[in-house]
Amino acid sequence: MKGVWGLVLSLFVVGCSANDGLPVASHTMFPSGFKFGAATASYQVEGGWNADGKGMNIWDNITHERPDFIADRTNGDVADDSYRKYKEDVQILKSIGFQMYRFSISWARVLPTGRIDNVNQAGLDYYMNLIDELRANGIEPMVTMYHWDLPQTLQDIGGWLNADIAQIFADYADLLFKTYGDKVKWWVTINEPLSVVTGYSADNFAPALNMAGIGDYVSGHNLLRAHAKAYRLYQQKYSHQRGKVSMAFCGNICQPLTLSPEDVAAADRCYQFSYGWFAHPTFFGDYHPILRQLVDKNSKMEGRNESRLPRFTEEEIADLAGSVDYVGLNYYGPLMAWNGSAGSIPSRDHDAQVRYKFDDSWEVCPSSWMRVVPQGLRLLTNKVKEEYGNPMVIITENGVSDDGTDPLNDLQRISYYERHLAELRRAIYEDGCNVVGHTSWSIMDNFEWRDGYTKKFGMVSVDYGSPSRTRTFKKSAYWFQNYLAMHKLYQ
Ligand code: NOJ
Numbered sequence: 431m432k433g434v435w436g437l438v439l440s441l442f443v444v445g446c447s448a449n450d451g452l453p454v455a456s457h458t459m460f461p462s463g464f465k466f467g468a469a470t471a472s473y474q475v476e477g478g479w480n481a482d483g484k485g486m487n488i489w490d491n492i493t494h495e496r497p498d499f500i501a502d503r504t505n506g507d508v509a510d511d512s513y514r515k516y517k518e519d520v521q522i523l524k525s526i527g528f529q530m531y532r533f534s535i536s537w538a539r540v541l542p543t544g545r546i547d548n549v550n551q552a553g554l555d556y557y558m559n560l561i562d563e564l565r566a567n568g569i570e571p572m573v574t575m576y577h578w579d580l581p582q583t584l585q586d587i588g589g590w591l592n593a594d595i596a597q598i599f600a601d602y603a604d605l606l607f608k609t610y611g612d613k614v615k616w617w618v619t620i621n622e623p624l625s626v627v628t629g630y631s632a633d634n635f636a637p638a639l640n641m642a643g644i645g646d647y648v649s650g651h652n653l654l655r656a657h658a659k660a661y662r663l664y665q666q667k668y669s670h671q672r673g674k675v676s677m678a679f680c681g682n683i684c685q686p687l688t689l690s691p692e693d694v695a696a697a698d699r700c701y702q703f704s705y706g707w708f709a710h711p712t713f714f715g716d717y718h719p720i721l722r723q724l725v726d727k728n729s730k731m732e733g734r735n736e737s738r739l740p741r742f743t744e745e746e747i748a749d750l751a752g753s754v755d756y757v758g759l760n761y762y763g764p765l766m767a768w769n770g771s772a773g774s775i776p777s778r779d780h781d782a783q784v785r786y787k788f789d790d791s792w793e794v795c796p797s798s799w800m801r802v803v804p805q806g807l808r809l810l811t812n813k814v815k816e817e818y819g820n821p822m823v824i825i826t827e828n829g830v831s832d833d834g835t836d837p838l839n840d841l842q843r844i845s846y847y848e849r850h851l852a853e854l855r856r857a858i859y860e861d862g863c864n865v866v867g868h869t870s871w872s873i874m875d876n877f878e879w880r881d882g883y884t885k886k887f888g889m890v891s892v893d894y895g896s897p898s899r900t901r902t903f904k905k906s907a908y909w910f911q912n913y914l915a916m917h918k919l920y921q
Contacts, residue, residue, distance in 0.1 A: 457855045457856075457858075457859045458855075459855075459916075459917060459920045460851075460854075460855060460858070460917060461858060463866070464865075464866060464867060464868075464917075465529050465530050465570070465824075465866065465867035465868070466527070466528055466529055466530065466867070466868055466869075466870075466914055466917065467523075467528050467529060467530025467531055467532055467569075467570070467572065467867065467868070467869035467870070468523060468526075468528050468530075468531060468532070468869055468870045468871075468872060468873035468889075469531075469532035469533070469572075469826065469827055469869040469870065469871050469872055469873070470512070470531075470532070470533050470534070470872055470873060470874070470876060471533070471534040471574065471577035471578070471579075471621065471876075472533070472534045472535060472536035472539070472577060472579055473487065473489045473506045473509070473536065473577070473578065473579040473877065474506065474509060474510075474577075474872075474876035474877045474878070474879075475509050475510040475512040475519075475533075475874070475876045475877070476506070476509060476510075476511075476512045476513045476536060476539075477506065477507060477508040477509040477510065477511045477512065477513050477514075478508075478511075478513030478514065478539075479505075479506060479507045479508075481513060481552075482550070482552035482553065482556075483542060483550040483552050483553065484536065484538055484539040484542060484550065484553060485538035485539075485541070485542025485543055485544070485550075485581050485582070485583065486538060486581070486582040486583075487536065487537065487538040487579040487580055487581055487582055488578075488579065488580045488581075488582055488585050488589070488629075488636040488637050489505075489506060489578065489579050489636050490505070490506070490507075490538075490579075490582070491582050491585075491636070492636040492637065492638060493505030493506065493507075496638075499638070499880065500879075500880055500881075500882040501880060501881050501882045501884050502881075502882035502883060502884050503882070504877070504882040504883055505877070505882075506877045508899070509876060509877045510874060510875070510876055510892050510899050510901075511898075511899045513556065515899065515901075516556075516559070516560045516563065517563055518901065519873070519874070519901075520560075520563045520564055520567050520569065521567070522873065522874070522890055522901060522907075523564075523567075523569055523873060524567045524568070524569060525911070526873075526889075526907055526910050526911050526914065527910070527911055527914030527915060527917075527918065528569060528873070528914070529568070529569060529570060530569060530570045530571075530572055530616070530867065530869060531564055531569050531570070531571055531572065531869075531873075532572040532573075532574065532616075532618070532826060532869040533560070533571070533572075533573065533574070534573070534574035534575070534576070534577035534579075534618075534621065535557055535573060535574070535575055535606060536553070536579055537575075537576065537579060537580065537581050537602060538579065538580075538581040538582070539553035539556065540553040540554050540557070540602075540605065540606075541553075541581065541602060541605070542581070543581060543583045544580070544581030544583050544584040544598060544602070545583075545598060545601070546601040546602065546604070546605060549605065554605075554609055557573075557609075557610065558609070558610065561573075561610055561613050561614060562613075565613060570615070570616065571610075571613065571614050571616070572614075572616035572617075572618065572824075572826075572869065573606070573610065573614050573616070573617055573618070574617075574618040574619075574620075574621045574678065575599075575602065575603055575606055575617065575618065575619050575620070575660070576599070576619065576620045576621060576626075577621040578621065578622075578625065578626060578629075578635065578636070580636075580637075584598065585637050589630075589637055589649070590626065590627070590630065590648075590649035590652045590653055591630065591645060591648050591649055591652070592652070593652060593655070595652050595656060596652055596655035596656040596658075596659050597659065599619075599656035599659065599660060600656065600659035600660050600663055603619065603659075603660035603663060603664070604663055604667070607663070607664055607667070607668045607671070608668075611668050611671040611673060612671060614673060615671070615672065615673040615674065616673065616674055616824075617664070617673055617674065617675040617676070618675075618676055618677060618678045618758050618826065619656070619657045619660050619661070619675065619676070619677055620653055620656070620657055620677050620678070621677075621678045621760075621826075622678060622679070622680040622760055623650060623653045623654070623657075623677060623679070623707075623708045624650075624679070624680050624681050624704055624705075624707065624708065625680060626649065626650075626653060627645070627646040627647075627649045627650045627653070628646065629649075630645030630646050630648070630649040631643070631645055631646035631777070631778065634880070635879065635880070642773075642774065642776065642777040642778070643738055643775070643776025643777040643778060643780070643781065644738050644776060646778055647725070647738050647739050647740060647778075648740060650707060650708065651739075651740040651742075653708070654708060654711055654712075654742075654750060655742075655746055657677055657712070657750075657753065658712075658746060658749035658750040658753050659749065660675070661675050661749070661753040661754070662749050662753070674755035674756050675753075675754070675755050676712075676754040676755060676756050676757060676758045676824075677708060677709075677712065677754065677758055678758035678759070678760050678826040678827065679705050679708055679709050679757065679758060679759055679760065680704070680705065680759075680760040680761075680827075681701065681703075681704025681705030681706070681707070682700045682701060682704045682705070682764070682765045682767070682786065683700075683701055683705070683761070683764045683765075683806055683809050683810040683813060684696075684697035684700040684701060684764060684765045684766065684767035684784075684786060685697065685764060685765075685766050685767070685789070685806075685809070686766075686767060686768065687766055687767065687768035688768070690769075692768075692769040693767070693768045693769055695769065696767050696768050696769040696770070696783070696784045696785075697767040697768075697784075698720075699720055699724075699767075699782050699783065699784050700765065700767040700782065700784045700786060701813060702718045702720050702721060702782075703720075703721060703778060703781070703782040703784070705759075705810075705813075705814075706718050706721075706817070707721060709754075709757065709814070709817070709818065710817070711742075711750045711751075712750060712751075712752075712753045712754045713751070713752065713754070713817075713818045713819075713821075714751055715742070715747035715748065715750045715751030715752075716742055716747050716750070717739060721739060721781075722737075722739060724781045724782065724783065725737055725738055725739035725781050726739065728775070728776065728780065728781050729776075732775065732776060738776060754821070755822070756821065756822040756823065756824055756866070757814055757818065757821050757822065757823045757824070758823075758824055758826035759810060759811070759814065759823055759824070759825050759826060760825075760826055760827035760828070760871075761806065761807050761810055761825060761827070761828050762797075762800040762827075762828070762829070762830070763792070763800040763801045763802060763803050763806055764801075764803050764805075764806030764809065764810075765786040765787070765788065766786060766787055766788065766789045767784050767785065767786040768784070768785050768786070769783065769784070769785075770783070770784070770785040771783055771785075772784060772785045772786075788801045789801075795830050795831060795832075795842060795846075796831045796832060796833040796885055797830075797831040797881070797885050800830075802830060802842070802846055804846075804849035804850045804852070804853045805853055807825070807828065807850050807853045807854060807857070808853040808854070808856055808857045808861070811823060811854070811857040811861070811863040811865055812857060812861050812863060814863075815861070815862070815863045815864070820862070820863065820864050821864065822864050822866055823863065823864060823865045823866065824865070824866060824867040824868070824869070825854065825865065825867065825868040825869065826869055827869065827870075827871040828847075828850055828868060828869075828870060828871060829843070829846070829847075829870055829871035829872060829887050830842060830843050830846040830887070831878070831885040831886055831887050832885075832886050833884065833885065833886070834875075834883075834884075834886050834891075837886075837891045837902075837904065838891060838902060838903070838904045838905060839904070839905060840889070840904045840905055840906045841905065843889060843904070843905075843906040844905060844906045844909045847870065847906065847909070847910070847913075848909075851868070851913075854868065870889065870910070871887055872887045872888050872889075873888060873889065873890060874888035874889070874890040874891070874892050874901060875887065875888035875890070875891055875892040876888065876892070888904070889903075889904055889906040889907040889910060890902065890903055890904060890907050891903075891904050
């Protein structure tokens with residue numbers, strides 16, 4: 431690997447192959463057993479927002495109360511109508527050749543008030559039917575329990591800021607393990623905890639509370655407590671189901687602006703304050719020392735008696751340590767980072783003391799928050815290998831948006847996947863990273879949160895003008911079909 435990416439990578443790749451820096455025989459296939467899949471989330475595709483007893487969640491609420499919160503003033507009331515069209519979705523997955531489908535359960539669909547004393551059988555049946563349909567078509571379900579759509583009744587008591595939510599979440603997890611656990615072997619407790627906490631630090635995601643530097647740390651703490659409780663519950667009560675439980679982490683993987691020790695350390699902090707904020711405790715039981723040190727120091731300087739970063743009890747530390755059976759990684763693109771003060775006081779950016787930007791040379795795409803830089807995926811998998819002792823990894827999300835102007839001609843997406851999958855193979859074969867699967871985001875266009883339907887991440891287009899939400903393959907769907915057929919051929 432050449433150039434600055436090679437240098438950055440070599441910071442992580444200890445004992446790298448003798449070929450580093452030289453052309454290497456490239457592996458064209460993935461190891462046998464590698465799983466390919468695609469992903470969605472309940473609020474983004476299901477619709478049926480009030481069907482058959484479903485309760486209200488925070489995204490129903492915010493899109494109804496504040497239509498201007500969403501770029502095109504839309505919402506997920508109908509979305510892709512997957513609540514009714516799930517059988518068609520399964521056929522699409524099957525015909526492309528995917529072996530796995532990562533979808534999420536709408537908490538308020540199965541527990542309208544969020545709590546275990548009020549179970550909605552119709553909601554439970556919907557997911558059972560989906561799971562059965564997938565399995566009957568040879569597709570393995572990977573189930574996310576929480577992909578941002580908190581029942582509104584739980585938000586009304588503080589949402590993730592309320593410490594009680596950890597047990598309430600564990601009760602919900604218990605119901606899911608009990609109901610689906612003999613059929614589901616891959617679980618994600620929480621999707622992108624870092625994005626969830628952004629809902630408590632900025633007017634960005636629901637519930638859109640502006641409590642930077644405080645709300646994010648408290649909600650993040652409770653997300654970790656909730657995850658640990660669910661994980662231990664599975665081990666104690668459901669280990670006979672022999673499934674694997676993790677989170678889908680997201681964050682920033684950074685190339686340092688220069689190779690000065692300060693910038694290299696800043697790039698590391700950028701990781702530790704994002705992916706690492708949540709991943710580190712699931713391996714070692716507590717926050718990475720750099721978070722503890724910097725947030726404690728700043729809290730003191732702000733004249734507080736206590737750190738803004740809460741502390742785990744001894745029991746929580748024991749529950750958290752080793753609480754992932756694999757690592758779910760969501761990756762879209764990297765950042766360029768350097769040492770310097772940033773952000774308002776208090777805020778996570780200020781605590782991290784990192785400045786970041788995109789490099790001007792990086793390829794743009796319609797979503798302004800990301801750039802297309804395939805090497806970043808290899809860098810990320812190497813970072814995870816180095817930080818946590820080469821755990822089993824699944825890339826739980828990876829993809830790029832289009833803006834729908836030439837809806838079926840998504841050449842950038844083909845190039846994105848082609849190059850990212852090549853980097854993943856390098857990570858596996860050249861660097862020894864233990865990556866065992868990849869679920870693309872996304873199988874079809876869907877409600878892209880604040881961007882509404884203006885940014886489209888699907889390899890299948892959805893016609894939002896048609897009441898039947900007609901699905902049509904884009905070029906990338908055909909490309910994937912070929913890619914997976916080749917993969918199968920050489921297994
Ligand atoms: C991550 C989120 O998990 C997903 O919901 C979102 O649509 C994609 N990123 C693209 O922004």
